[in-house]
Amino acid sequence: MSSPAVPSASRRTVLRGAALAGAAGLGAAACTGGAGARGPAAPTAPVDLGAEGEVPVGGARLYREEKLVVAQPAKGEYKAFSAVCTHAGCVVDKVEDGKVRCPCHGSVFEAATGKVLQGPAGAPLPSVPVKADGGKLIAGPDA
Ligand code: FES
Numbered sequence: 430m431s432s433p434a435v436p437s438a439s440r441r442t443v444l445r446g447a448a449l450a451g452a453a454g455l456g457a458a459a460c461t462g463g464a465g466a467r468g469p470a471a472p473t474a475p476v477d478l479g480a481e482g483e484v485p486v487g488g489a490r491l492y493r494e495e496k497l498v499v500a501q502p503a504k505g506e507y508k509a510f511s512a513v514c515t516h517a518g519c520v521v522d523k524v525e526d527g528k529v530r531c532p533c534h535g536s537v538f539e540a541a542t543g544k545v546l547q548g549p550a551g552a553p554l555p556s557v558p559v560k561a562d563g564g565k566l567i568a569g570p571d572a
Pocket residue numbers: 514515516517518519531532533534535536548549550
């Protein structure tokens with residue numbers, strides 16, 4: 430003789446599994462959709478980054494506080510990008526060998542162009558105006 434509790438319990442387990450799968454799906458969607466909703470990824474006023482000599486020629490440097498990456502592909506030619514990862518908004522933590530790395534999910538960007546070299550990020554790091562002025566680097570809207 431079988432007990433009616435057995436089929437009922439297994440049905441509940443199946444339903445709970447479906448609910449968890451649904452919640453996981455929502456979480457992933459929220460993560461992706463939240464990338465643009467964390468305030469400005471780029472400075473809204475000019476930022477003084479200090480001496481221009483701190484960015485190596487042919488390399489790049491991370492300005493963690495200012496959330497900027499500045500590259501100098503050729504002497505005197507500067508390119509700046511937001512250091513806020515376009516995947517889910519983490520600030521990148523490493524610039525080496527011409528590559529910018531995000532610690533959160535492993536995205537890699539090209540330091541000189543901001544383009545994605547490795548996902549999950551799908552969009553390049555946003556470009557930020559930058560100029561050298563009297564030996565100092567200034568990034569932001571009026572640069
Ligand atoms: S936030 Fe996910 S890889 Fe950067």
